[in-house]
Amino acid sequence: MHSYFKIYKPYGYLSQFITNERPRKKKKLLGDLHDFPEGTMSVGRLDQDSEGLLLLTTCGKTSASIRSKKVEKEYYVQVDGEITEVAIEQLSEGVEISINGRNYQSLPCKAFKLEQKPVFPPRAKKIRDERHGATSWVSISLTEGKFRQVKKMTAAVGFPTLRLVRVRVGNEHLSDMEAGQVIELNQFDY
Numbered sequence: 001m002h003s004y005f006k007i008y009k010p011y012g013y014l015s016q017f018i019t020n021e022r023p024r025k026k027k028k029l030l031g032d033l034h035d036f037p038e039g040t041m042s043v044g045r046l047d048q049d050s051e052g053l054l055l056l057t058t059c060g061k062t063s064a065s066i067r068s069k070k071v072e073k074e075y076y077v078q079v080d081g082e083i084t085e086v087a088i089e090q091l092s093e094g095v096e097i098s099i100n101g102r103n104y105q106s107l108p109c110k111a112f113k114l115e116q117k118p119v120f121p122p123r124a125k126k127i128r129d130e131r132h133g134a135t136s137w138v139s140i141s142l143t144e145g146k147f148r149q150v151k152k153m154t155a156a157v158g159f160p161t162l163r164l165v166r167v168r169v170g171n172e173h174l175s176d177m178e179a180g181q182v183i184e185l186n187q188f189d190y
Contacts, residue, residue, distance in 0.1 A: 002059035007180075009052060015134070016029060047148060072170065074140070077165055079162060094109070111138060169190065
């Protein structure tokens with residue numbers, strides 16, 4: 001019998017259970033949030049400074065299916081400045097970014113400006129405030145997941161990412177979960 005969890009990965013946590021680093025710096029790991037069963041793995045990753053919905057399972061087959069290009073992942077991204085329609089269109093069509101030192105053309109995706117600022121728990125590390133200029137929020141839904149892809153995409157269109165929160169994987173939603181919250185499921189809806 002496999003286990004399935006959805007968690008709100010807080011800012012500052014690594015999407016892993018162990019680290020190969022010497023114990024010089026104490027890293028915050030997923031296992032610090034809950035007593036997960038042996039063999040639990042994260043389905044994909046979120047950077048240490050990204051947050052939001054992360055699925056965990058003990059089933060490798062399910063993990064591979066969700067990481068495939070068949071399952072859409074949606075991110076709410078706070079960017080530096082008032083994002084323009086031109087930038088949204090560029091994001092939607094795909095932009096050239098660098099992956100492992102090579103140019104990569106991101107696949108077309110869904111992107112739109114959020115008219116209302118989403119409500120999330122406060123982040124552990126404060127984001128600069130409005131005195132430093134306007135910010136805006138955009139929704140970006142992808143079926144691929146290259147290293148730091150969303151951040152590279154917003155930077156490529158001139159609007160660097162300030163905060164990134166994954167809100168959906170397939171049909172699983174972050175909803176009103178609190179940072180660090182863990183919910184055990186019977187299976188994933190994807």
